[in-house]
Amino acid sequence: xxxxxQDLKDExxxxxxxxxxxxxxxxxxxxxxxxxxxxxxFQVTSDWDDALDVAQGVFLRLWKNLDxxxxxxxxxxxxxxxxxxxxxxxxxxxxxxxxxxxLSEDHGELKDESAVDAESVLSSAELxxxxxxxxxxxxxxxxxxxxxxxIEGVETAEVARIMNVAESTVRNHLLQARRVLRAGLERDxxxxxxxxxxxxxxxxxx
Amino acid sequence: xxxxxxxRLLLADYTASPRREELLRHLQGCAACRADVAAEDxxxxxxxxxxxxxxxxxxxxxxxxxxxxxAEPGTVPxxxxxxxxxxxxxxSLLLAGAFSTYLLDRDGKQTEPASAxxxxxxxxxxxxxxxxxxxxxxTAEWIDLxxxxxxxxxxxxxxxxx
Numbered sequence: 426x427x428x429x430x431q432d433l434k435d436e437x438x439x440x441x442x443x444x445x446x447x448x449x450x451x452x453x454x455x456x457x458x459x460x461x462x463x464x465x466x467f468q469v470t471s472d473w474d475d476a477l478d479v480a481q482g483v484f485l486r487l488w489k490n491l492d493x494x495x496x497x498x499x500x501x502x503x504x505x506x507x508x509x510x511x512x513x514x515x516x517x518x519x520x521x522x523x524x525x526x527x528l529s530e531d532h533g534e535l536k537d538e539s540a541v542d543a544e545s546v547l548s549s550a551e552l553x554x555x556x557x558x559x560x561x562x563x564x565x566x567x568x569x570x571x572x573x574x575x576i577e578g579v580e581t582a583e584v585a586r587i588m589n590v591a592e593s594t595v596r597n598h599l600l601q602a603r604r605v606l607r608a609g610l611e612r613d614x615x616x617x618x619x620x621x622x623x624x625x626x627x628x629x630x631x
Numbered sequence: 632x633x634x635x636x637x638x639r640l641l642l643a644d645y646t647a648s649p650r651r652e653e654l655l656r657h658l659q660g661c662a663a664c665r666a667d668v669a670a671e672d673x674x675x676x677x678x679x680x681x682x683x684x685x686x687x688x689x690x691x692x693x694x695x696x697x698x699x700x701x702a703e704p705g706t707v708p709x710x711x712x713x714x715x716x717x718x719x720x721x722x723s724l725l726l727a728g729a730f731s732t733y734l735l736d737r738d739g740k741q742t743e744p745a746s747a748x749x750x751x752x753x754x755x756x757x758x759x760x761x762x763x764x765x766x767x768x769x770t771a772e773w774i775d776l777x778x779x780x781x782x783x784x785x786x787x788x789x790x791x792x793x
Contacts, residue, residue: 452698459690464683473686477693484697549659549683556677576680578651606674617669617676 440500444491451491455484458501461577462508468572469512469565471557479511486511505573505587513565559609563602566590570598571606655682 436457442450462483467476486507494503560568566588573579573587574595581599585592610617658664659679668675 448698448701451701452694455694455697459693460685463685463690463693464681467685468680473689477689480693481696481700484693485700488697488701549679552676552679553683556680571677575675575678578678578681603672603674606677607672610673614673617673 436500437496440491440494440496443488444494451488458504459484462504465505465508465572465577466512468556468560468576469509469568470515471560475515479508479515483508483511499583499586502583502586505579506589509569509573509587513569516565516568555610555614556606559606559613560602562605562609564598567598567602567605570595571602574599575603652681655679 436454439450439454439457443454459480462480463473463476466479466483467473470476470479483504487504494500560571563571570584570588573584574581579587581592581595585595588595655678658668658676659682665676
């Protein structure tokens, strides 16, 4: 970003124009925001088509409700809140295990590794598969917090505003999510965590 | 333990650093750092998913769909063409089944309906591929939707293109 201040000014102008019904301005706003909205939706739903559905619904809702936006507040917070709610709604509509997926065929090979083989275990595709499988065991809000904070890099205070909860609740959701994911990784991908990092009770040192 | 200065930043807080993407790129390319992060808390490796590329064309499709929808109020573009088409087919079949089916007994003997069935037209080709066309009479078409011992037949008032 060459000039963040200018971009923010542009964004504010785009929002103002879009609120007045300027479709070109709104389309430009969509272009600016679409990637992150789609990414968030994907990491929650585990499906690019679902992510497209969610994002489309989010932007259409945004177009209809732009006049409700308070310019005194961060636009992104509002946008990601709508995104989070839409993605969580979709996740809930599928039930708690809606996205539980079988282990991949090469999973057995990973299980047999006693040493860390980061190259094979942590390929991008394998990591994505692992997340889709293990995150299915998270409550929707835990998953959303993990996605926003750990994957999208949103700060805790902002996640709290997006989720409309206290920061302590965000930290609690994150802690729970990490525990579940960590336990799943240790169980399904034992070669990922060096033996030296495990305690005798099966957990790890910090 | 392997020590890269970047690693401490990563473990301290991925989100606080303005160099987040740079750090993640380092983590992606540095097996030793990945192993160290895995030893500390393997779930933190999922931060690498931030580098995952969105499928080509998906973002443009999103923009196009939204632009179309807001340019033509009341027109919501098909959000998932494949899924929506099947949903509409299923709904059509359900409605048609509710209004125009009658049961055949288990030995296949036909029970005539008390009155002429209401007929619906299904024109999607793929829907019919799962069913068996058992006979036709004049312009009507019959489709067998039987499951187990129950036989259900649907009638359509146009010839189906199977």
